[in-house]
Amino acid sequence: xxxxxxxxxxxxxxxxxxxxxxxxxxxxxxxxxxxxxxxxxxxxxxxxxxxxxxxxxxxxxxxxxxxxxxxxxxxxxxxxxxxxxxxxxxxxxxxxxxxxxxxxxxxxxxxxxxxxxxxxxxxxxxxxxxxxxxxxxxxxxxxxxxxxxxxxxxxxxxxxxxxxxxxxxxxxxxxxxxxxxxxxxxxxxxxxxxxxxxxxxxxxxxxxxxxxxxxxxxxx
Amino acid sequence: xxxxxxxxxxxxxxxxxxxxxxxxxxxxxxxxxxxxxxxxxxxxxxxxxxxxxxxxxxxxxxxxxxxxxxxxxxxxxxxxxxxxxxxxxxxxxxxxxxxxxxxxxxxxxxxxxxxxxxxxxxxxxxxxxxxxxxxxxxxxxxxxxxxxxxxxxxxxxxxxxxxxxxxxxxxxxxxxxxxxxxxxxxxxxxxxxxxx
Numbered sequence: 204x205x206x207x208x209x210x211x212x213x214x215x216x217x218x219x220x221x222x223x224x225x226x227x228x229x230x231x232x233x234x235x236x237x238x239x240x241x242x243x244x245x246x247x248x249x250x251x252x253x254x255x256x257x258x259x260x261x262x263x264x265x266x267x268x269x270x271x272x273x274x275x276x277x278x279x280x281x282x283x284x285x286x287x288x289x290x291x292x293x294x295x296x297x298x299x300x301x302x303x304x305x306x307x308x309x310x311x312x313x314x315x316x317x318x319x320x321x322x323x324x325x326x327x328x329x330x331x332x333x334x335x336x337x338x339x340x341x342x343x344x345x346x347x348x349x350x351x352x353x354x355x356x357x358x359x360x361x362x363x364x365x366x367x368x369x370x371x372x373x374x375x376x377x378x379x380x381x382x383x384x385x386x387x388x389x390x391x392x393x394x395x396x397x398x399x400x401x402x403x404x405x406x407x408x409x410x411x412x413x414x415x416x417x418x419x420x421x422x423x
Numbered sequence: 424x425x426x427x428x429x430x431x432x433x434x435x436x437x438x439x440x441x442x443x444x445x446x447x448x449x450x451x452x453x454x455x456x457x458x459x460x461x462x463x464x465x466x467x468x469x470x471x472x473x474x475x476x477x478x479x480x481x482x483x484x485x486x487x488x489x490x491x492x493x494x495x496x497x498x499x500x501x502x503x504x505x506x507x508x509x510x511x512x513x514x515x516x517x518x519x520x521x522x523x524x525x526x527x528x529x530x531x532x533x534x535x536x537x538x539x540x541x542x543x544x545x546x547x548x549x550x551x552x553x554x555x556x557x558x559x560x561x562x563x564x565x566x567x568x569x570x571x572x573x574x575x576x577x578x579x580x581x582x583x584x585x586x587x588x589x590x591x592x593x594x595x596x597x598x599x600x601x602x603x604x605x606x607x608x609x610x611x612x613x614x615x616x617x618x619x
Contacts, residue, residue: 233454233594237538241447281506284535288499295498311545317502318538320451386609387445391602398595406590 214337222344228321229352230401235321239353240390242312246369249357251305253350255298255313257343259290260322264330264342271331283326284317291316321349359393360384429559432552436563439612442539443571444605449539453572454597462526463576467569469512469527471562473534474543476508477501478561481544482554501544502535509535539568574604 212218228234235256242252263286267274274282295313299306306313316322325345330338362368364385366378383389442448449470456466484500513531517524524531534540543564547557578600587596 234451236450236454237447240450280532280535281503284502284506285499288502292495292498296495311542311549314498314545315448315538315541317498318535318541320533383606387447388602388605388609390447391598391605395595395598395602398593398598399591402593402595403590 212333212337214340218337218340219344219347222341222346222348223351224348226345227348227352228324228345229349230397232324234324235319235349236394237315238312238319239356240387240394242309243353243356243360243390243393244364244385245308245361246354246357248305248308249353250350251298252309252312253346253353255294255309256316256319256321256349257346259287259294259316260325260346260349261339261342262290263287263322264325264338265335267326267330268333268335268338274331279331280323280327283323283331287322287326288317321345355397356390356393360389363393364389427552427556429556432556432559433563433566436560437567437570438608441567441571441608442542442564443568444601444608446542448542449537449568452533452537453568453575453601454594455533456527457572457575457597458579460573460576460580463572464569465523466527467565467572469516469531470534470537470539470568471565473505473508473512474540474561474565474568475558476511477505477540477544478547478557479554480504480508481547482557485548497548501541505540505544506535539564571604575601578604 222228226232229236229239238252238256242248263283266286267283270282270286291314294316298309298313325342329341333341358368362373363381364383365380366372366374372378381389384393436442440446443450443453452466452470457463481501481504484504485497488494488497488500509532512534513524516527516531543561547560550560552560575597579597582596582600591599
């Protein structure tokens with residue numbers, strides 16, 4: 204969540220960048236896990252889902268930010284949900300019009316963007332309190348972070364599970380695909396592995412800073 | 424699909440295509456409130472109740488919208504129904520069990536954004552179940568959610584006593600556990616009908 208939600212934030216590069224890494228909605232805040240796990244069995248699905256979610260996130264954040272003085276506090280969650288659901292319906296019909304194949308692959312998860320807690324979370328914690336241009340940049344950053352997370356799962360699962368990347372075979376004919384990776388358990392395992400990696404990096408950094416401050420203390 | 428037997432609908436929703444472990448719906452509460460068995464049990468019951476209410480209302484709304492030819496409003500209506508059902512449960516729990524209300528915390532209002540419930544409404548529409556079949560499907564899905572939550576809570580209670588490497592503490596380990604559970608549930612594949 205944003206650190207001081209009641210203060211009006213000024214626009215800075217960090218507004219965009221924090222969504223990618225420090226406050227990444229998936230890896231750090233563990234929000235919106237269902238689509239992350241469910242539609243990342245191929246890279247192309249992951250990209251499509253990321254873009255669709257980003258579109259809904261950006262549009263609904265803009266509208267919510269514009270309407271923030273008019274929405275009564277008591278019914279704000281309901282209002283946010285209705286706004287989000289409207290944009291999801293647009294995306295739903297849009298994808299149906301662009302590619303039926305993709306629509307079939309993503310299945311109910313396009314409509315389930317409504318229930319993605321990243322979007323409602325950002326609406327509640329950020330868009331409903333901040334000015335338009337900050338909200339726009341913040342939602343773009345969060346959307347990019349979400350897409351990045353989907354992509355990092357989608358590529359790993361596609362490469363391991365079917366030996367292809369974006370449908371292009373990577374290995375020779377002798378490659379034995381690790382089928383479990385594109386099945387449900389693979390989603391849990393790959394996301395778990397990513398989190399392990401990030402934990403390890405974080406712990407190492409902490410250890411290094413402790414050692415460094417320890418050395419400094421000894422020198423004094 | 425119209426003539427699918429009731430017991431096969433139930434088994435399909437509860438075990439073969441378990442909403443959490445096979446269809447990836449409702450992962451947030453699954454990871455969030457599975458630390459203690461008691462809370463998990465109560466959360467599961469609350470979800471079953473919301474599922475039953477929203478399944479019935481979704482059936483009615485879908486009929487109404489089909490009659491009026493307003494199907495593009497379906498998603499908005501479904502989510503509004505679910506939000507009201509959750510509000511109802513929240514008021515009910517607050518009135519009759521304040522301690523439970525506190526232990527469920529933020530996850531009670533968040534049932535609204537539990538995709539398992541919206542997913543249920545969407546799947547039952549897509550499968551064109553009649554009223555009775557929808558109810559059985561909702562019960563099965565709820566029982567499946569409760570089952571997954573309880574299994575996870577049991578494992579995590581044991582795990583709290585075990586010594587694990589510090590790097591794997593927290594969500595990473597929970598996800599690995601969920602992966603193993605999901606692997607186990609894959610063994611049921613093929614008993615019921617097709618994937619939702």
